[in-house]
Amino acid sequence: MNGVTRSLLVVAKYHGGDILLNGDHVWTVNLMHTGDTVTLVLPNEEATDRVDSCSAPIDIIYEDDDYLILNKPAGVATVPAHHVVTADSLVNRVKGYYQRMNYPDQVTHVATRLDKDTSGIVIFPKHRFAHAVIDQQLKQHRVVKKYQAITSGVIPANHGLIEAALERDPDSFVKRQVGTNGKYATTEYWVKQRFTDATLVDVMLHTGRTHQIRVHFNFLGHPLIGDQMYEGPTGLERQALHCYYVKFFSRFKNQYIELTCELADDMKAFLMKKV
Missing domain, CATH: 3.30.2350.10 (Pseudouridine synthase)
Structure with missing residues (x-):
């Protein structure tokens, strides 16, 4: 419900998080009543050594506490290739950015992907809860791209x-x-x-x-x-x-996030020659 998956509850119960009912520690078997408030506390996510960081720049279209949204240039893969040990993908660049910003959550979740030679908007949830929320919307075809x-x-x-x-x-x-x-x-x-x-x-x-x-x-x-x-x-x-447009609902802000991104320069230049 509201993006709270079974895996999130497992993390909260067994891996350093907590579940609070009206501010008090409870278990998942505790009963709720109308008017009660449940708080899910998730631990910070430590970076994995399996993904290298990269200092190459990123083009940020939008950022808040829950989502980082980038304009991916053509020629840069969204995720590192499995057969490449050290790679310059968008995931590697975002990991380097998170490290430089010293964010508490260091895992680079990626919700949407583009082919290496496709440019435009890519969404990075900044923590596992944000990832679960938007992944649910993607599966229900409620993210407009x-x-x-x-x-x-x-x-x-x-x-x-x-x-x-x-x-x-x-x-x-x-x-x-x-x-x-x-x-x-x-x-x-x-x-x-x-x-x-x-x-x-x-x-x-x-x-x-x-x-x-x-x-x-x-x-x-x-x-x-x-x-x-x-x-x-x-x-x-x-x-x-x-990819020039994206719209999805942020449960954390209780509002839609709607973004556009200008056509890539090489495509603009091609069209100018045709005019």
Whole structure:
């Protein structure tokens, strides 16, 4: 309830936290009555040696006691690769930032991820409770994320819905493809501007499959500019995809957090050449 998971209760009971009923220590079997106040006390989270810290800068869009929200540059992975011992990913950079700020919670929770060559908004919950709260919203599809993409060719419809199941490409561990045996996936888009051989679109995901936007626009016949994996034409050194908007509910502030992030410079420069 309200993001309080079984694992959080285990931490509170057995790993240095506490459960208070009207200010008094209780156990989970104690009964509550109307008007009672329950306080969940969670211990500070110590950093793990399995993740290296990195001193590279981060671009902070928003920060409070519960969430750190960043603008991820293209070319930086969200999380470190398993086969890399020392890495410069966003997670490594956030760990370095937490250390420099001497925050009590040093574990780098990450709630949303972007492909290495996709830019834009990534959400880092700053403690395990905040992570549980937003993870619940993500599973219930209540976190709104919007993207901007530059597709190849001219998309004729002003608005469209792409519904096509996605599955793993049998010849690749990373690549995905449209297939009848895949998982249901829906992508909605709105045309913002047309050029002679490209289209700027706003995109909203109704499901969150791997490479969903990239595969769906390739399936539509309009792969993203620069997306070599999915047959996109040259023009950028990475796929032209940017997460520019996010909205979710903070139970800690009892209000929605709604943020936008300007289109990445390389995508802006590409569009300027088309005008």
